[in-house]
Amino acid sequence: MVQEEPQNGHLSLVPKATETEPAVAAAPSSGRQARQQDEGLSDAMLVEVAREGAGWAAEALFRRHVAWVDALAYRLAIRESDVDDIVQESFAEALANLDKLREPAAFRGWLRTIVLHSARRLFRRIRLRRKLGMDNSYPMDPTHIVSPSAPPDVAAELRRLYARIQEMPADIRIVLVLRRVERWTVPEIAKELGISEGTVKRRIKKGDRLVRKPLKQGGLS
């Protein structure tokens, strides 16, 4: 006989968030297999089990979310090494601090916030290194990152954006990508980054101005 007990849990069940399929190739064989085996377990449950030290639950969380995290990091950073840094640092931070997550069911949103903060820290570090002359790497050519299937107007806008984005301050860069590429609304961006909508709008305006600024002679166009 199943016991009925009054609900007094600090941990409560929340309906699974609908997850849109990221526009990336699905990981084949073993990754997909691991996901299938754990698909009956919600994020909240995996977080709870991972907190108890179960490595398989931590890996299951990673495999479930790595595709969209990688895609988001790629659109923010573009450079392969930077993308890998953001993805790995974000997951490491999330998995090391699961105890701080108050609502285990909100793991996805919490991880997204960590990704954006990791990206911001990385961009600031790169910009500082460039100013100090310690980073001589070349910016990525945006021609190759836009899919050939993109409509011409969208492709042109994206190339123009990514030609300038790597020189922008981290805060403007992130806001611009979220608005112009991910198509988040201003309130969504403000809430996610913990800033006011006015600040978001100012950064978008500044970013758009930087994008429209003519490139230096010999630069990418």
Next chain:
Amino acid sequence: MTRPTPARYIQRPLDEAQVARHWDGIQKRLEAKQRRSVLARRRWAWTLGLTGAAAAGVLVTLFVLGRLEGPKKQAKPSVWNGAVIESGSTGQSLTLTDGSTIQVAPRTRIELCEEKGTRVCVRVDRGKARFSVRHNPNRPFVVKASDVEVRVAGTRFTVEHRTGQGADWVVVTVERGIVEVSGPNAKRRLTAGQRWSMTLERTPGNTAAASNQPPGSNAGTSQQDASAPESRGHDDKKRLSRPHPVRLTADKLWKQAQMARRQGQYKKAARLFGTILKRFPHDSQAALAAFTLGRIRMDALGNPRGAIGPLKRALAAGPGRTFYEDALARLARAYHRIGRQEACQRIHRRYLARYPHGVHRATLARICSLQPTNRKSGK
């Protein structure tokens, strides 16, 4: 028709090799974080040790000055400080200055070892007490029972301390929130619905040694697993003393069961999860093991009838567990698959009462509203 977002046109393929590289990188970063944390703790311990004497001198000076200067604005200890509450045949209830409550069961003795604005300490000398602690991360609330310490920052839990000939038995049950329990060679974090117990044997030298078998019970042994990093002892004098060495622990069985499941050896995995339930029914992961067993029997082994028992066992852990909703929905589906529509509808009603907007409501509405069939097979 809305156009796709531009994000769709900025992408890179992600294959299994890249995923594996990511995971390797994450593992290395986690190890580095852990190493830095250990070094920081050691540095902190050294700093404390070296400045301890100087700090003590400063404190003594301040104390003396304070007494000379008159009363200062400090956190006043409560009038309950040092109070001992011993209940008789009926229980008692106690409210602390911050609103936290303690319900003392009959024939229980507790002592309020400290109550200030900065810290609260309660000792359960004998019996059982239920604590409902107001959330305050800046004020540790510590409950002690024998050599076990429970540390919380806003939760509801019960601590039971039984004394017998030559041994103490401590049981901690969490109803809400998260508590950290530490004892000789054991440290564990418990969440809602979990229960932890430890037997401390009194050696002739009057030191307590932890054992995994409380008298007259078959409590789980997971906290005694030497392979778990949190259970490493920090006091050489208090060592594990096991009158009957147990080679197989719930943690080891769990790992083996998960490995078998990931390798597709579902019968073996089902057998191992069943063993966890049989041998360690009070282990903190028993309910999750029951739920997983139910899933394996239902999905992988095509045995919905065999899934019903484990799913009920998982539900018995209470609605505080995160898999409760899934388990309830699966139970309804299992009944449907073996043709017991009336049971399916009963569970469906329970589901809707608790989760009116639950993720499974549409599926259950579809299957449980069907007319009873003459199906005999559960597949």
